[in-house]
Amino acid sequence: MTEMVVAARTPAPAAGRWGAAPPQELLERLKDYGQEGAFAFWDELAPEERDRLIRDIESLDLPRIDRIVRCSLRSQGAPIPTFEPVPESSVSTVDDRTPEDKERWWRRGLRAISEGKLAVVLLAGGQGTRLGSSDPKGCFSIGLPSRKSLFQLQAERILCIQKLAAQCTDAPGSTVQIHWYIMTSPFTDEVTRKFFETHRYFGLEPNQVTFFQQGTIPCVSHDGRFIMETPYKVAKAPDGNGGVYAALKSKRLLDDMAAKGVKYVDCYGVDNVLVRVADPTFLGYFIDRGVSAAAKVVRKAYPQEKVGVFVQRGKGGPLSVVEYSEMDAAMTTEINQTTGRLRYCWSNICLHMFTLDFLNQVTNSLEKDSIYHLAEKRIPSVHGYTSGLKLEQFIFDVFNYSPSTALFEVLREEEFAPVKNANGATYDTPDSARLMLLRLHSRWVVAAGVEVSPLCSYAGENLEAICSGRTFHAPSEISF
Numbered sequence: 001m002t003e004m005v006v007a008a009r010t011p012a013p014a015a016g017r018w019g020a021a022p023p024q025e026l027l028e029r030l031k032d033y034g035q036e037g038a039f040a041f042w043d044e045l046a047p048e049e050r051d052r053l054i055r056d057i058e059s060l061d062l063p064r065i066d067r068i069v070r071c072s073l074r075s076q077g078a079p080i081p082t083f084e085p086v087p088e089s090s091v092s093t094v095d096d097r098t099p100e101d102k103e104r105w106w107r108r109g110l111r112a113i114s115e116g117k118l119a120v121v122l123l124a125g126g127q128g129t130r131l132g133s134s135d136p137k138g139c140f141s142i143g144l145p146s147r148k149s150l151f152q153l154q155a156e157r158i159l160c161i162q163k164l165a166a167q168c169t170d171a172p173g174s175t176v177q178i179h180w181y182i183m184t185s186p187f188t189d190e191v192t193r194k195f196f197e198t199h200r201y202f203g204l205e206p207n208q209v210t211f212f213q214q215g216t217i218p219c220v221s222h223d224g225r226f227i228m229e230t231p232y233k234v235a236k237a238p239d240g241n242g243g244v245y246a247a248l249k250s251k252r253l254l255d256d257m258a259a260k261g262v263k264y265v266d267c268y269g270v271d272n273v274l275v276r277v278a279d280p281t282f283l284g285y286f287i288d289r290g291v292s293a294a295a296k297v298v299r300k301a302y303p304q305e306k307v308g309v310f311v312q313r314g315k316g317g318p319l320s321v322v323e324y325s326e327m328d329a330a331m332t333t334e335i336n337q338t339t340g341r342l343r344y345c346w347s348n349i350c351l352h353m354f355t356l357d358f359l360n361q362v363t364n365s366l367e368k369d370s371i372y373h374l375a376e377k378r379i380p381s382v383h384g385y386t387s388g389l390k391l392e393q394f395i396f397d398v399f400n401y402s403p404s405t406a407l408f409e410v411l412r413e414e415e416f417a418p419v420k421n422a423n424g425a426t427y428d429t430p431d432s433a434r435l436m437l438l439r440l441h442s443r444w445v446v447a448a449g450v451e452v453s454p455l456c457s458y459a460g461e462n463l464e465a466i467c468s469g470r471t472f473h474a475p476s477e478i479s480f
Contacts, residue, residue, distance in 0.1 A: 020043075021042075022039045022042050023054065026054065026057060026058070027039060029062060030057070030062070032062075033062050033063075033065075033066040034224070034225065035062070035066075035225065035226050037225055037226065037228075038053070038057055038226055038228065038234060039053075040228070040231075041228070041231030041232070041382070044231060045231060045232055049231065049232040050232070052232045052233065053231075053232035053233070056232065056233050056234055057234070060218065060234070064370075065217060065218060067370045068217065068370045068372055068391060069220055069224045069391070070224065071369065071370040071371050071372075072370070072371055072372040072373075072374055072391055073224055073374070075371045076374065080326065081313045081314055081317070082313070082314050083311040083312070083313065083314075083322060083327075083331065083344070084311065084312040084313075084314065084315055084317075085311065085312065085336070085343045085344060086310050086311060086312055086319060086346055086407060087312065090312075090319060090405065090406055090407055091297070091346065091406075091407040091408075091409060092285060092406065092407070092408050092409060093409045094409050094410070094411060102281060104284065104288075105280070105281045105282075105283075105284030105285045105288060106280050106281045106284060107168070107280075107284065108280075108283075108284035108287055108288065109279070109280030109281060109282070109283035109284035109285075109287070110161075110164060110165045110167075110168045110280045110284075111165075111168050112263070112264065112283055112284070112287060113161060113162075113165040113168075113176060113178060113278065113280060113283070114165040114166065114168040114169045114176050115261070116176070116177070116260060116261045116262070117261065117262060117263040117264055118178060118262065118263075118264050118265075118266060118278055118283060119178070119179045119180075119181060119257050119260070119262040119264075119265050119266070119356075120158065120178055120179070120180050120181065120265075120266045120267075120268075120277055120278050121181045121182075121183065121244060121248070121265055121266070121267040121268075122138075122154070122180065122181070122182045122183065122267075122268065122269075122270055123183050123241045123244060123267070123268065123269045123270060123350070123395065124136060124137070124138045124151075124182050124183060124184055124188065124192060124270040125183055125184055125185030125187075125188055125213075125214050125238055125241065126185070126188070126270070126271070127187055127188060128140045130420060130421055130422060131419065131421070131422050131430065132422050135188075135191055135195075136184070136188035136191055136192045136195070136270075137150065137270050137271055137419070138150045138151040138154075138192065138195075138270045139151060139191070139192070139195050140419065140430070142273060142419060142430040142431075142433050142434045142437075143430055143431070143434050144434060144437070144438075149195075150270055150271065150273065150419070151192075151195065151196070151199075151202065151270075152199065152202050153273065154270075154275065154277050155180075155201070155202035155203065155204055156202060156203070157275075157276065157277045157278070158178050158180060158204065158277055158278055159202075159203050159204065161178065161277070161278045161280065162175070162176045162177065162178055163176075164280070165178075165280075177205065177208045178208070178278050179208050179209075179210065179257070179260060179262070180204065180208060180209045180210070181210045181212065181248070181253060181257075182209065182210070182211050182212070183212055183213070183214050183243075183244050183247060184211055184212070184213050184214070185213060185214050185216075185238045186213060186216060186238070187238075189211065189213050192211065193211055196209065196211075210253065210256070212247055212248075212251050212253060213247065214238055214239060214240075214241075214243040214244060214247050215238070215239045215243050215246055215247055215250075216236040216237060216238055216239060217236060217237065217239045217372075217391050218234050218235065218236050219235040219236065219237055219377075219379045219388050219389065219390055219391075220388060220389050220391070221388055221389070222387075222388070222389065227379050227381050227386065227388045228381060228382050229379075229380055229381060229382070230382060231382055235379050235380060235381060235388070237377075237390045237391075237392075238392075239372070239391065239392060239393060240372070240373070240391075240392025240393045240394055241269065241350075241393075241394060241395045242366075242392065242393025242394040242395050242396075242397050242398075243392075243393055244267070244395065245359065245362065245363045245366055245393070245398065246363065246366070246367065246393075248359065248363065249360075249363040249364075249367075254356065254359055254360055254363070257356055258356060262356055263355065263356055264283060264286065264287070264353060264354070264355060264356065265353070265354045265355075265356055265359060266278055266279070266282075266283070266352075266353055267352045267353070267354065267395065268350060268351045268352070269350040269395075271418050271419045271420060272349070272350070272351070272415075272416060272417060272418050272419075273417040273418075273419060273433040273434070273436070273437050274414065274415050274416055274417045274433075274436060274437060274440065275351065275415070276351075276415055282294070282296060282351075282353060282408055283353065285406070285408055286353045286406070286408075289404075289406045290404075291402075291404040291405055291406045292354065292355055292357075292358040292402045292403055292404050292405070293352065293353070293354050293355075293358060293398065293399055293402040293404070293405045293406075294352065294353040294354075294405065294406045294407065294408060295310065295348060295349075295351065295352050295353075295396075295399070295405070295407055295408070296349060296351035296352075296407075296408050296409075296410050296415065297310060297346040297347055297348065297349065297407045297408065297409055297410070298346075298347050298349055298409070298410060298411070298412045298415075298416050299341070299342075299345050299346070299347065299409070299412075300342055300344075300345045300346075300347050301412070303332045303333045303342060304332060305324075305347070306324045307324060307347040307348065308321045308322060308323045308324060308347070308348045308396070309321065309322060309324075309327075309344050309345065309346055309347055309348065310346040310348060310399075310407060311344060313400070318399060318400055318401070318402060318403075318405065319399055319402070319405040319407070320396070320399045320400045321348045321394075321396040321399060327344065331343075331344055332344065346407055346409070348396055349410075349415075349416045349418075350395060350396075351410075351415070352395065352396075354398070358398075358402065359398075361401075362398045362401045362402075365401050366393065366397065366398070366401075372391040372392055372393055373391070373392050373393065373394060374389045374390075374391060375389065375390045375391075375392060376388075376389060377389070377390050413436060413439070413440065414440060417432070417433040417436040417437060418433065419433045445474070448474035448475070449474040449475030449476070450472055450474050450475070450476055450477075450478060451475070451476070451477040451478065452477070452478045453477055453478060453479035455479060456478055456479050457478075463478070466478065
């Protein structure tokens with residue numbers, strides 16, 4: 001890492017627990033991995049700062065981190081595999097489904113849920129920074145009339161599915177619980193837990209919600225050296241949403257699922273307002289196909305849309321996700337001459353289903369390979385912000401290891417309204433997500449048979465004042 005001039009610090013006296021030199025055994029361990037630079041400021045540290053530095057370094061799994069850094073740096077520049085479009089046989093499209101298919105999958109999924117075979121994993125480690133909030137993104141309200149947060153919307157969908165699944169049980173009056181595993185980060189964990197406690201878990205039982213933190217990993221220079229955030233602290237960053245796999249394994253939550261009788265795991269991101277948590281239809285389809293992994297997908301809105309898409313890696317290879325930046329212009333615009341649609345059209349929207357057996361296997365494979373994505377970022381350091389690398393895994397990395405994967409097309413207007421940018425941006429804002437949710441609910445009401453009298457409204461005007469505080473039982477007419 002390039003040396004920079006920093007303001008001089010007054011040397012601290014050599015008093016304290018550690019004496020004038022760093023602990024020899026720990027120093028030798030750092031030297032084994034080329035990270036002895038972590039002690040560069042030792043002579044300038046006060047005794048309590050030395051204690052903090054020692055604790056920080058001792059908290060690191062140095063052999064594992066060294067393996068990850070070396071494997072990830074070595075993978076740079078490796079040839080990119082050839083891509084093929086996803087075979088049509090791997091996709092259930094909206095147009096191909098019959099009402100009988102949907103009914104069968106719905107009932108099969110509800111039955112599995114009623115038997116306790118489904119767990120739900122929520123990726124909720126991110127903050128709402130781009131939304132103008134330092135709180136966890138799940139605490140954010142998009143401005144619905146109810147003022148409900150993203151967490152509340154999702155919790156209430158779980159409550160609803162539990163009631164529906166309970167109707168499928170053989171014992172009348174029995175209850176069903178779906179266990180909700182919520183992955184936080186060091187930045188969101190405490191606030192998330194308090195938010196749930198304050199809101200009484202939104203009607204769920206506290207013992208059916210498990211919080212767990214994703215890991216962090218040191219930020220490194222381009223030659224793999226630790227970047228020091230302060231003279232007594234290594235700069236670290238969360239290990240990406242794909243860190244969920246290592247966290248589930250290390251915290252023995254996969255064992256916890258097995259002990260509860262779970263067979264299938266629904267995994268999704270927190271920022272989709274329309275997410276159908278624990279979707280029985282998707283689960284039933286997944287069980288029907290007998291695959292290890294599945295993903296909901298939407299069609300790309302237009303060729304230049306900056307989304308990752310599913311591809312097949314080489315002929316007969318596994319399905320996986322490639323980022324928009326990995327695709328050349330020709331690939332993004334290539335047309336299937338038979339259908340007239342884009343050849344690479346199946347957008348990843350972070351709605352996945354896995355068997356528990358597959359998750360147990362893939363966590364071992366990911367740890368063995370130790371290849372992380374490298375993101376060049378400006379890292380806070382003792383030298384001010386400096387150019388360095390953050391190491392991350394992505395939730396979709398596991399598809400490379402799946403022996404069988406199926407895709408399930410959903411309609412964007414029904415199931416995908418992400419909240420990523422503050423209002424005023426051109427897409428994925430709270431306003432756009434709120435509008436999509438209200439439009440969806442309006443279509444449900446219309447389909448249920450609610451009529452608006454022409455005497456009441458000519459073109460949609462006056463309805464807010466007329467409908468506010470009233471209950472309508474379909475089929476019915478809204479009138480004065």
